[in-house]
Amino acid sequence: MKYTKATNYALHMIVYMIEHAQSGNLSLHTLADHFNVSATYLSKILTQLVKADLIESTSGANGGYALRKKMEDISYMDVIKATEGTGSLFECKFQEGSKCLIQNVMAEAENLMETYLRDKKLYEVAKIQIGKGKSF
């Protein structure tokens, strides 16, 4: 069990977009170049973020991607849900519903992690103008 590479990219994309929020739209090409990823592949990931309403996209010249949700409000969990999907990490293979006590415990553990990541905002890690933090 590992986070997908897509989540890795997605988190970094959001941070990068926060850091460049004042620069207008960022094109797929620009992002793909900067992170050294294939454009079409990155496109799929960004589209997931668009569908999750975290960012927005505009076609045509001068188009590209820009933040949609208020940057201070974008949490790690927002991004993770967009790329990993909703749905629990553990699902009992022997019993339906939540009758499995093991599953209940696993869900509670996941919940702790989830709550933490829902409170943590990617904003905190971005290096923006007035020395608000630092990162990559």
Added chain:
Amino acid sequence: MKYTKATNYALHMIVYMIEHAQSGNLSLHTLADHFNVSATYLSKILTQLVKADLIESTSGANGGYALRKKMEDISYMDVIKATEGTGSLFECKFQEGSKCLIQNVMAEAENLMETYLRDKKLYEVAKIQIGKGKSF
């Protein structure tokens, strides 16, 4: 990102073994039958639990598997580490070491989950003799 089926099995195996701890060794055959899994496949999972010193195995007639670690001490995390491996859920694809601030946050989140699962014992969920809990 999901827990593997192997982890699912492994957790249930331990609970089952706790519930039948007084019945001597449980053979692969018995376990495979009870859980409706192929024996050789289950064997691989049980071997992982043996290597993690959670259970022990003995060959030959009347052999099989039995708990090795004190049942009250076997945590969810013990089992998960055995089947999922150690190693973090998130590893930054752009920076080495722990220089990535995103990774640090992700690790902290994982830590919360891990601590919880290291405290929770599978024993609590087993239905053993003197009404100590209930489950499957």
Added chain:
DNA sequence: ATATTAAAGACTTTATTTATCTATAATAAT
């Protein structure tokens, strides 16, 4: 009308997980 940009669909490749088969090793019972 043209250039620029994103989205969608089909598909391929790679990696991981799940599962099987066969052979080997260990031990108890006879």
Added chain:
DNA sequence: ATTATTATAGATAAATAAAGTCTTTAATAT
């Protein structure tokens, strides 16, 4: 000793999921 019972190991196959590519379509600014 031989046989039956039991686990382990190795090779490999099948299934699933993730990562990545190619091509077409749609939208928009100039």
